[in-house]
Amino acid sequence: MQTKRTRDSHDFFLPDYLNASHPPERRGLRRDQVRMMVLERETGHVSHDIFFQLENYLNSGDVLVLNNSRTLPAAFKADWVRSGKVIGTDVELRLARKRTGAVWEVLSTQANVKPGDFFKISESLEAKVVGEVFKSPLVIMQFSLQGEEFYDAIYTVGYPVRYEYIKIPWQLDYYQTVFASQPGSIEMPSAGRAFSWEILMKLQEKGVKLVYLQLHTGLSYLLDDQNPHSPEELYEEYSISQEAMDEIWKAKAEGGKIIAGGTTAVRALETAAATSLLNGWTNLYVTSEYQLQLVDGIITGFHEPKASHLDMLSAFVNEAALFKAYTAAIEKHYLWHEFGDINLII
The missing domain is CATH 2.40.10.240 (QueA-like)
Incomplete structure (x- = not known):
């Protein structure tokens, strides 16, 4: 049984200027040119790169799992x-x-x-x-x-849901991944936003297998800072094809790594591994006590203080290493949220 967390240990100061308020394309960058902090699970070592170089960190035989849910004007x-x-x-x-x-x-x-x-x-x-x-x-x-x-x-x-750090009502297209195809997400599955078709082609040429699932994200913020809701209260619908799951298990058996493109992919994959259900609803709450069954690494954004997503990241790497890395990210001016930079934990 997972223990409840207050997340006080996950508190830190995030300067306002690190909240990305503009999509990279409106800052003069291609979406795949955002910065990437690489955190090694075993050693806690941190290095810095750009997302376009992702192929250098994945190997032939690995599987990258992406969420192709499309953001609604919710x-x-x-x-x-x-x-x-x-x-x-x-x-x-x-x-x-x-x-x-x-x-x-x-x-x-x-x-x-x-x-x-x-x-x-x-x-x-x-x-x-x-x-x-x-x-x-x-x-x-x-x-x-x-x-x-x-x-x-x-x-x-309708228009996309946006929060206070987004000052301009950007069009819905800015809230879509290039591979989004199944409408249903209330908020963008934002870890996939930095991918371009060029990166995906480079990964495939290297021998990395791409598979897709759907998890339709719910509304994460209810306008009440005093009573944030737990992931256990957020039920989200997911669907994974049998073909995709077969590819994942095959790669796992052959020693390949399973890399989740975002916390949504982790939630869907780990729910399917635990329940053997490829379709349904998940309220899985991944914390440091959770033993990951399928996923070996994660591509994610940077998460705000006390966010439940930080609990999930602590299942990949110990909290001391995670927050040492976050301190480095702040010092190096990485950008937060859906239009920000990327953190690869592998």
């Missing part, structure tokens, strides 16, 4: 109606997780939303609040559309 504005009267306009709603059909868990940036309230999003899309999520600011909404019609409607009016 935030949109609506008029808030109660008892037939408009009581708020331009209220931002953020999708959090799909339940079934037309029913979603949703975060309203306006407090005191109650069951029975109604939201008019566009001429074609409306939603009614039909319930609340226990001990959460999320509410349950029944939308007037579902399936392709629902996605068509939100692609017309």
